Amino acid sequence: MRKFIFFKVFRPKQRVVFAVILVLLLGCALYPYYASCQERKAVEALSWTVASKVIVVDPGHGGIDPGCVGKSGVQEKEINLAIARRLSTFLKQAGATVIMTREGDYDLSEEGRAPEGVRHKDDLAARVELAEKYQADLFISIHINSIPLSECWGAQVFYHSGSKESKRLAGLIQKELIKTLGESHRWIKPEDFFVLRSHKCTAVIVEAGFISNPREETLLGDPIHQNKLAWSIYAGVVRFFAGDPLPKEPAYD
Ligand SMILES: [Zn+2]
Numbered sequence: 001m002r003k004f005i006f007f008k009v010f011r012p013k014q015r016v017v018f019a020v021i022l023v024l025l026l027g028c029a030l031y032p033y034y035a036s037c038q039e040r041k042a043v044e045a046l047s048w049t050v051a052s053k054v055i056v057v058d059p060g061h062g063g064i065d066p067g068c069v070g071k072s073g074v075q076e077k078e079i080n081l082a083i084a085r086r087l088s089t090f091l092k093q094a095g096a097t098v099i100m101t102r103e104g105d106y107d108l109s110e111e112g113r114a115p116e117g118v119r120h121k122d123d124l125a126a127r128v129e130l131a132e133k134y135q136a137d138l139f140i141s142i143h144i145n146s147i148p149l150s151e152c153w154g155a156q157v158f159y160h161s162g163s164k165e166s167k168r169l170a171g172l173i174q175k176e177l178i179k180t181l182g183e184s185h186r187w188i189k190p191e192d193f194f195v196l197r198s199h200k201c202t203a204v205i206v207e208a209g210f211i212s213n214p215r216e217e218t219l220l221g222d223p224i225h226q227n228k229l230a231w232s233i234y235a236g237v238v239r240f241f242a243g244d245p246l247p248k249e250p251a252y253d
Contacts (some may be wrong), residue, residue, distance in 0.1 A: 023221065043235045043238050043239070050237060053138070054099065055098055056097055056132050057136065060141055060142060062102050062104075065077065070217040079211075087234055109123040123195050128194075137202065138201060139195070139202070140237070143206070145211070147213070155186065155218045156206075157174045157177070159188060159192070160196035175236070176235040178250065179235075
């Protein structure tokens with residue numbers, strides 16, 4: 001009852017103003033949730049476009065190759081696999097055939113080929129071969145970034161400049177990452193990485209964030225954040241097969 005006594009302190013006109021302000025504040029607070037629900041529904045309505053597609057999901061590194069390692073000791077290969085598994089689940093639910101390049105903690109090189117350089121090359125070549133073997137429509141590689149500057153953060157998608165479709169897919173995934181995770185002032189970038197230039201199919205590398213940034217290192221280990229990353233990649237794939245055009249880079253102030 002106390003809240004009503006509190007309300008009686010105001011005059012009738014003041015009550016109306018108070019109620020309007022309350023409704024507006026509530027609307028502002030709930031709008032982001034409403035907008036994200038609408039976005040999710042829009043992607044779900046288009047999910048049929050993914051059915052029957054063959055998609056190779058490639059969690060980078062594995063086995064003797066941990067990838068980059070955070071200050072807390074968390075290894076890139078583990079995070080890559082966790083995100084890839086979640087992405088695989090979303091894609092399979094939509095009816096896609098998913099080929100994971102690895103399901104556990106191992107690399108794809110032939111055992112016994114000791115020299116580090118050769119083994120790494122073997123590993124990458126085997127990942128590319130998988131996409132060819134299954135005549136994949138898409139190859140999506142998942143990695144984590146690391147640089148000496150600890151301030152840098154944000155997910156970023158790479159593609160090969162020789163493939164327009166790879167650029168379109170990269171842009172659509174990047175747009176979804178911005179929608180879900182917020183603006184990081186990062187945009188898609190052409191790169192000449194082996195797994196990008198060697199593919200006959202559309203191929204991208206998603207660098208899911210910077211393990212060298214302490215805040216992002218913690219986030220990357222968080223299953224909720226991993227789920228957001230996987231959903232963003234999935235939403236980008238859905239929009240790609242739905243025929244959405246390459247989005248424009250957002251204008252920054
Ligand atoms: Zn990596």
